[in-house]
Amino acid sequence: MAVERKFADGQTRYENVDQGEHHDHLICISCGKILEFTDDRIEKMQEEIAARYHFAIKDHRLEIYGACADCLKKQKIPPHLL
Template structure:
């Protein structure tokens, strides 16, 4: 999903919900799209603060929730106790490789794994709505150092 597309989708969402388009929301969305994925609320807040010191943490938090509601962002939890948000591709699901050493996060996608998930779930009578797959280990850089 492109940057312009996300912005339009957000505007439509605000309109449809009777919510208002504000300067803060625009700034936050822009920074969110610019910043690359997997940011925590805190990280995004700090980035914004540099250029726009009057923006409050609560507004960043609330905006991220709105982004998630309208489908341009997704909330993730990688076990460090913080919620992280990533811009969503929407038609393209993906999973994550996380380096336990340097924290690098790589996205991947494998239809074979997805297919097996559906199969296994079926064997237990489940129909899957969504899933979470995270692989934790060492990336190439960190493996070579040790």
């Protein structure tokens, strides 16, 4: 199943989603590559924050923007100069 997702950088991308599977994103703003990851600590931390605010989470998306390893290597741009 392909799902259309609009990201904060204004681009729309399609990605395959297995039902019930959750992942967060590292997004390269140079080449557009999306690296998917899940981290139990991040997931748990979000639940703890929500609980602190008595907030019931339905869904969340975590998008980290920057440069991927390939682009860093190719362009030799330090991340803080992007």
